[in-house]
Amino acid sequence: MEAFSVEHEFDFTDKHFAKIRAFVTAHTGIVLPDTKKDMVYGRLSKHIRQRHQGSFDSFCEAIDNADAEEQDCLINAITTNLTAFFREKHHFDFLKNTVLPELLIKNKQTKRIRIWSAGCSTGEEPYSIAICLYDFFRDKPDWDVKVLASDLDANVVKQGESAVYEAIRVKSLSENELKSWFERGTGKNDGLYRIKSPIRSLITFKRLNLLHEWPVSGPFDVIFCRNVVIYFDKATQSVLFSRFAEKMSSKAYLLIGHSESLFNVSDQFEPLGHTVYQRKES
Structure with missing residues (x-):
């Protein structure tokens, strides 16, 4: 019997999750517990819609066939990228x-x-x-x-x-710090900052x-x-x-x-x- 999960637009079974989880652990070391099944679906669903007509079977087959582009897509989707300037x-x-x-x-x-x-x-x-x-x-x-x-x-x-960041990414920095370390974009680049x-x-x-x-x-x-x-x-x-x-x-x-x-x-x-x-x- 499959574990409880929220309703999904596309069929995403425990078998799909197990295959994806095994690949992610083997190639990145990241361990995905059962509680991350819906997170994995959420991060992949747009790609599944656009490239695989909503079929996780098709996506998993591409992973099994060592499709480098699809494998990169999976790795990029799963790895977490929360960061900030001078965090901690x-x-x-x-x-x-x-x-x-x-x-x-x-x-x-x-x-x-x-x-x-x-x-x-x-x-x-x-x-x-x-x-x-x-x-x-x-x-x-x-x-x-x-x-x-x-x-x-x-x-x-x-x-x-x-080295280019939107204003929201540098909002924790003071005006003096921005002037010292960044170039401020003008014209079509207004609102962007680039490291000097x-x-x-x-x-x-x-x-x-x-x-x-x-x-x-x-x-x-x-x-x-x-x-x-x-x-x-x-x-x-x-x-x-x-x-x-x-x-x-x-x-x-x-x-x-x-x-x-x-x-x-x-x-x-x-x-x-x-x-x-x-x-x-x-």
């Missing part, structure tokens, strides 16, 4: 006031800093990081500071690369699946991976954080989401409070 502000205060002054001494020989925004969504997080770097190193042009911004969703990576070029130049955007091979070298001094692993099971989280540790310099920092924890997941990091962790000395 205490992390950026810690970056500016503690981490960067510390790295100024620690890395004084190489004058090199690398930060990874893993699960960067539409770019607000990596641009917030880059703004901190830009402000801190503005009078230190001989330093090589870069941010890697990666996400599984090709659409949000493209959005992030554009010197800040954009600090970031490389890359589509990357955290469960697959990482074409990144490191070592990273800081990794932001916030509100990503909350959708993974404990075993997947453990493997991911172990791989992060391998790409980090000694005593590098890991920042995770407010509802996430490394308790019973990884013993390679020391908790510092407020979802900030430091890699133990190797």
Whole structure:
């Protein structure tokens, strides 16, 4: 007997959901409980209407046949992209006031800093990081500071690369901050804001699946991976954080989401409070 669900325009059975759920978990690590069935339907229904004449059978068949475009559509629909500039502000205060002054001494020989925004969504997080770097190193042009911004969703990576945001996306910033960090659109671009070029130049955007091979070298001094692993099971989280540790310099920092924890997941990091962790000395 099928589980209770709200009435749907298109036939969406438990078999359809099971097939979609298995693919999502295998390719993204995200675990979808039964309670997410209606959410999955809601995120896919428009695509099913437009491309599959309302047939989830047709869509699932395309997924089974390894149709890359349809698989990308499914991944992009399921991954969550809630974000904002300087979201969880205490992390950026810690970056500016503690981490960067510390790295100024620690890395004084190489004058090199690398930060990874893993699960960067539409770019607000990596641009917030880059703004901190830009402000801190503005009078230190001989330093090589870069941010890697990666996400599984090709659409949000493209959005992030554009560096263009509607007014509602920057409403939390002051007028002085907007003037310092953004170019204001005029004419047909009125109401749009674009991150200034010197800040954009600090970031490389890359589509990357955290469960697959990482074409990144490191070592990273800081990794932001916030509100990503909350959708993974404990075993997947453990493997991911172990791989992060391998790409980090000694005593590098890991920042995770407010509802996430490394308790019973990884013993390679020391908790510092407020979802900030430091890699133990190797």
